[in-house]
Amino acid sequence: MAAPSNTMRSVSTWKSGAHFEHIAKSGVPYQTDARLEGFDQDTLAGAGPMEMLLGALAGCSGYDVVSLLKKMRVELKSFSIEIDAERRRENPRIFKSINVLYNIDAEPLDSRKILRAINFSVDKYCAVSAILSATAEMNWTLRCGGEEFTGTMHSK
Numbered sequence: 622m623a624a625p626s627n628t629m630r631s632v633s634t635w636k637s638g639a640h641f642e643h644i645a646k647s648g649v650p651y652q653t654d655a656r657l658e659g660f661d662q663d664t665l666a667g668a669g670p671m672e673m674l675l676g677a678l679a680g681c682s683g684y685d686v687v688s689l690l691k692k693m694r695v696e697l698k699s700f701s702i703e704i705d706a707e708r709r710r711e712n713p714r715i716f717k718s719i720n721v722l723y724n725i726d727a728e729p730l731d732s733r734k735i736l737r738a739i740n741f742s743v744d745k746y747c748a749v750s751a752i753l754s755a756t757a758e759m760n761w762t763l764r765c766g767g768e769e770f771t772g773t774m775h776s777k
Contacts, residue, residue: 640666681749685742698726716757725765743774
């Protein structure tokens with residue numbers, strides 16, 4: 622098996638207004654868009670770039686958790702990630718706080734293993750959380766089996 626490449630590439634093509642189509646190295650296209658003053662405000666062809674960044678965080682950490690739980694022989698029954706974030710009012714309007722909620726049901730429902738997987742993701746493996754934690758306060762909550770557990774992501 623070949624080692625993963627350390628290079629990435631994305632080609633973005635302007636469509637109209639703030640609508641861009643992006644094609645990543647994987648070959649999978651995706652859209653971004655935003656409501657811009659002076660342009661058609663009726664439809665959006667994709668999420669905004671900052672919304673995509675939150676989706677990237679969920680995808681990155683979610684992939685880690687799924688992979689780690691599989692290795693721990695924990696079978697997911699349901700898994701969702703909800704993210705609420707607050708942006709600065711001044712430019713650049715980066716995130717100043719991000720709260721991630723992991724909702725997990727699994728068999729066996731072993732909160733210790735699930736917490737271990739989340740901690741590995743947020744503190745070691747998830748590159749998106751490492752990048753975002755450089756400028757934003759990041760916290761997470763796990764809900765499983767009627768219990769809640771909390772922590773911070775990449776605490777400084």
